[in-house]
Amino acid sequence: MQIPLPKLDLPRLPFTPEQASTIAGHVDALYLYLILITLFFSSLVVVLIFYFAVRYRRRAADELPRPVEGSLVLETLWTVIPLMIAMTIFTWGASLYFALYRPPRDAIEIFVVGKQWMWKFQHTEGLREINELHVPVGAKVKLTMTTEDVIHAFAVPAFRIRSDVVPGRYTYLWFEATRTGRFHLFCTEYCGTNHSGMTGWVVVQDPTEYQAWLSGGTSESPAAQGEKLFQSLGCASCHKMDVQGRGPMLAGLFGKPQKLDNGQEVVADEAYIRESILDPQNKRVLGFGSVLMPSFRGQVTEEQILQLIAYIRSLGGPQGGTTGGAGGTMNTAAPGAGGGTTSGIAPDTQRSNPVGGTAPQRTQNANTPAGNRPPR
Numbered sequence: 353m354q355i356p357l358p359k360l361d362l363p364r365l366p367f368t369p370e371q372a373s374t375i376a377g378h379v380d381a382l383y384l385y386l387i388l389i390t391l392f393f394s395s396l397v398v399v400l401i402f403y404f405a406v407r408y409r410r411r412a413a414d415e416l417p418r419p420v421e422g423s424l425v426l427e428t429l430w431t432v433i434p435l436m437i438a439m440t441i442f443t444w445g446a447s448l449y450f451a452l453y454r455p456p457r458d459a460i461e462i463f464v465v466g467k468q469w470m471w472k473f474q475h476t477e478g479l480r481e482i483n484e485l486h487v488p489v490g491a492k493v494k495l496t497m498t499t500e501d502v503i504h505a506f507a508v509p510a511f512r513i514r515s516d517v518v519p520g521r522y523t524y525l526w527f528e529a530t531r532t533g534r535f536h537l538f539c540t541e542y543c544g545t546n547h548s549g550m551t552g553w554v555v556v557q558d559p560t561e562y563q564a565w566l567s568g569g570t571s572e573s574p575a576a577q578g579e580k581l582f583q584s585l586g587c588a589s590c591h592k593m594d595v596q597g598r599g600p601m602l603a604g605l606f607g608k609p610q611k612l613d614n615g616q617e618v619v620a621d622e623a624y625i626r627e628s629i630l631d632p633q634n635k636r637v638l639g640f641g642s643v644l645m646p647s648f649r650g651q652v653t654e655e656q657i658l659q660l661i662a663y664i665r666s667l668g669g670p671q672g673g674t675t676g677g678a679g680g681t682m683n684t685a686a687p688g689a690g691g692g693t694t695s696g697i698a699p700d701t702q703r704s705n706p707v708g709g710t711a712p713q714r715t716q717n718a719n720t721p722a723g724n725r726p727p728r
């Protein structure tokens with residue numbers, strides 16, 4: 353469930369990046385609260401040190417201090433008051449956390465794959481970008497992220513979002529940009545020699561400008577690419593669409609609970625589908641316990657797995673309807689266009705410049721990030 357956040361226009365704190373997402377003001381407000389509490393108690397301690405030093409100084413050389421008994425009132429107060437303050441921080445922080453890490457269902461979906469040392473993006477419509485991400489202003493955007501190699505972290509300071517990107521796992525972020533412009537994105541987890549160069553830009557555009565940019569690329573949707581993979585890898589010989597084959601039917605599966613042959617139940621989400629492709633024997637569907645599906649580990653890249661997931665998702669399921677038009681266009685992508693899917697970035701399907709043509713960006717030269725960076 354999505355916790356709605358009220359709109360918040362807070363003056364920017366000194367030394368903080370600009371606020372360019374709906375969540376940014378809320379994060380800053382919590383920080384301001386923490387800073388004010390810290391300032392208040394630090395000042396209180398300093399003032400009390402001086403006050404007590406004077407008030408309780410030794411007045412005679414042979415003075416004996418009065419014995420101090422405990423005070424129940426004092427002890428209760430300095431336990432209960434800090435507890436209540438800590439709980440306000442906790443509840444505020446927890447509600448922000450839920451808002452930050454539960455993507456809304458009606459969000460635009462973008463796949464993100466981290467790689468030493470670049471960020472690869474693929475839009476639902478099929479467009480790919482490297483180290484640059486185009487999004488429309490005022491729209492919710494959900495990032496489904498993983499990595500081909502080591503742990504990276506995706507962070508956009510102006511949006512106040514950040515998440516680790518972990519091998520073998522999907523992590524999610526979402527944001528809604530509140531103004532157009534270019535905002536720096538960073539890798540914020542040390543990931544090797546060129547970690548510091550693993551940066552890029554989020555380009556926030558007007559919706560019309562964004563649509564123009566989107567339509568400038570000729571490329572297949574991830575779902576259509578996934579469907580081709582599904583055929584070329586031979587998945588379709590067991591997972592049939594109309595009749596029950598040797599494997600479970602996949603239509604309408606996405607997002608639904610699945611009963612397993614060990615009595616457990618899982619939700620058929622991205623992580624489960626990924627696991628079923630790479631380690632099919634881990635969680636076998638009830639009734640298919642004796643079927644030995646081969647593992648596709650090593651045969652598909654992370655990007656291809658995301659495309660397969662997009663395809664299975666496009667076959668329907670509880671969440672399929674909520675993705676709206678995007679879900680509909682997935683199925684209709686013309687088959688036969690383009691060659692086989694590639695593990696890398698096909699230059700003709702990649703655009704990073706809304707104005708220029710479809711000039712391919714350098715993608716091979718991963719260790720010259722400056723070369724990947726678009727002109728400012």
Ligand code: CUA
Binds near residue numbers: 504542
């Ligand atoms: Cu990727 Cu640091």
